[in-house]
Amino acid sequence: MGAAQQIDYEALEASKKQEVRNSLTLQLKAKTKESGKIDSLKRTILSYVSSENYDLAKESLKSYVGAKKSFPIFQDRAERYLSHCLDLIQAIQLKRNFPGISSLTYTKQQEIHEGVLKHFEELKSSLGSIQRIERELKMEDLRSTTWFLRTLSHSLFFVTAVAFFLALSRGMGKSFVLVMGHLSDQLSNALIHFLGL
16 A cells, blocks of 8 residues: 555544534534523523533523522522532533543544533523522512502502591581581571561
């Protein structure tokens, strides 16, 4: 065999590794696009992870949960999901940057990439749970605010109605007594005048 016909196995292996890596990145980005609104927590974090910005994904997730201090229950309920998401991001990072991956067979590389996809789906689910907790707590807060406002409006209506009734009864009561007194005086005078007394 001539030198031109020799196969460069290292270049072929590197090419195959890059092809598998690019394929994985495209799959992750496609799964990211299916994950909801562009500005949602889930899509933002998944976008960072699919672009291999792991530290930014972790910091953004921690900041998001930490910023919800107006919902103290949220932080307690989201804490275990936050921890699990951080572990999943770390696992994805380790598997995608597995040392010596090029020395593994193509099948083993595929297994590692399938593990990444599995972790990615689990991360997507856990991020969805964090968003669901937030929505539930906002709904509870909205319901309690609505309940408070409804109770307040009913109370104000009742107090106003009672005040109106009292004002009306006191004002009309005095007026009624005065009118009736005047009417009885006129009736008495008319009767005296009629009888000629």
